[in-house]
Amino acid sequence: MGGVTEAPSKGGKKSMNVELNLVPFIDLMTVCVTFLLLTAVWTQTNRISIDQSVAKPKPNQPQQEQPKRLTVMVGRDGYSIRWSEDPKAESIPKAGNGKYNADGLKAKLKEWLDAKRFKNDQKVMVAPEDAMPYSEMIGAMDACNQVGLMNIMVADAASVIGEMM
Numbered sequence: 001m002g003g004v005t006e007a008p009s010k011g012g013k014k015s016m017n018v019e020l021n022l023v024p025f026i027d028l029m030t031v032c033v034t035f036l037l038l039t040a041v042w043t044q045t046n047r048i049s050i051d052q053s054v055a056k057p058k059p060n061q062p063q064q065e066q067p068k069r070l071t072v073m074v075g076r077d078g079y080s081i082r083w084s085e086d087p088k089a090e091s092i093p094k095a096g097n098g099k100y101n102a103d104g105l106k107a108k109l110k111e112w113l114d115a116k117r118f119k120n121d122q123k124v125m126v127a128p129e130d131a132m133p134y135s136e137m138i139g140a141m142d143a144c145n146q147v148g149l150m151n152i153m154v155a156d157a158a159s160v161i162g163e164m165m
Contacts, residue, residue, distance in 0.1 A: 015073050022106065068118065069084045069125055070083045070084070070107070070124045070125070070149070071089075072124060073089070073159050073160060073161075074100070074137055074142050074157075075157070076098060076129065076131070077091070077093060077098065078092050078094045079091070079101070079107060080092070081109070090108065090146050092108060100139060102139045102142070105140065105143045106143045106146055109149065110147045113147055113148065121151055122151065123151065123152075123153060124144050126140050126141055126144070126153070126154055127157045128140075128156075130157070130158075141154075
């Protein structure tokens with residue numbers, strides 16, 4: 001603890017002995033420093049940019065053609081992919097061991113990319129069903145990234161189920 005001692009004055013008064021209790025102050029500073037160090041770590045996390053905005057045309061402009069979209073739906077039976085210019089979706093069933101066939105998805109996407117159906121900057125909509133594990137959605141996103149499709153959006157399966165039929 002800190003203390004202050006004052007020498008006796010000329011007038012013969014008693015000496016003044018004051019003790020400062022610094023323990024609460026040190027405790028407060030320790031908690032503040034710990035809090036600042038812990039919260040500073042969270043400012044450096046990486047982010048995934050996800051584009052969920054839908055641009056609505058302004059009233060005075062003529063409505064433009066809908067952009068072409070590649071949709072990857074993650075369902076209970078496997079993947080379903082559809083290019084907006086094709087009449088129906090193609091299915092990529094699960095592998096024999098019951099796991100999702102990410103290699104088959106990559107191969108199909110690579111095949112379509114090589115056939116020039118779309119470009120690398122094409123928007124890709126990944127839509128998992130409600131009960132799907134998060135890791136399966138990430139697996140579909142990774143498959144898209146590995147073939148060079150980086151412009152990925154996420155939606156729920158209910159919003160794209162109509163176009164997949």
